[in-house]
Amino acid sequence: MDIEVVSVKVPEGVNIIAGISHFIKTVEDLYEALATASPSLKFGIAFCEASGPTLIRYDGNDSELTSFAIDVAKKVSAGHFFIVALKNGYPINVLNRIKLVDEVVNILVATANPVQFLVVETEQGRGVIGVVDGFKSKGVEGVKDKEHRHKFLRDIGYKK
Numbered sequence: 001m002d003i004e005v006v007s008v009k010v011p012e013g014v015n016i017i018a019g020i021s022h023f024i025k026t027v028e029d030l031y032e033a034l035a036t037a038s039p040s041l042k043f044g045i046a047f048c049e050a051s052g053p054t055l056i057r058y059d060g061n062d063s064e065l066t067s068f069a070i071d072v073a074k075k076v077s078a079g080h081f082f083i084v085a086l087k088n089g090y091p092i093n094v095l096n097r098i099k100l101v102d103e104v105v106n107i108l109v110a111t112a113n114p115v116q117f118l119v120v121e122t123e124q125g126r127g128v129i130g131v132v133d134g135f136k137s138k139g140v141e142g143v144k145d146k147e148h149r150h151k152f153l154r155d156i157g158y159k160k
Contacts, residue, residue: 003129006075006117010085011068016115017084017091017098018072019107020128024049026082026103027057033097034084035061041094042087044069050079050125062087076117078126080105092158109133 010016026047034043044066046058056073060066065085072083084098091110098104109115113134120129141149153159 002121004119004121006119008072008115008117010112010114013087014065015086015091015110015112017095017107017110019082020080020105021047021082021103022080022105023103024057027059029101029103030082030084030098031059033101034094037094037097038089041089044085045082046070046073047082048073048076048078048080076119076128078119078128081128
């Protein structure tokens, strides 16, 4: 058994959602969930098929985001892994829709940070066993940090 760290630098202005699913129709169902979330949402999807022809299935409404998703799927190359790349929206806007897709087993990460997928390889294939999202904590927020967080969430419209 080998463990590989697959590092992904998320492009500026892009968020990703990655997870595990279980069926070939994942790509089409994720497309429908995302396309109906917002008319301004741009996205690309890639899904690593785990049996049969074991292809990377893909779709999206933005060619750059779709290419990025395919590139990540190629690097990870683990059965039933999926990745969604988003612009003009945030994971918080679509996570529940994605979780409600029948094929989705779990969500591994939703982030705009650099991410590392911990991929194990056995004689049978590859699987994602964990994710490193962003960086190590530097401390506990102080009063000014708390005030900044409070103001930021209201400035971007997520709190009143």
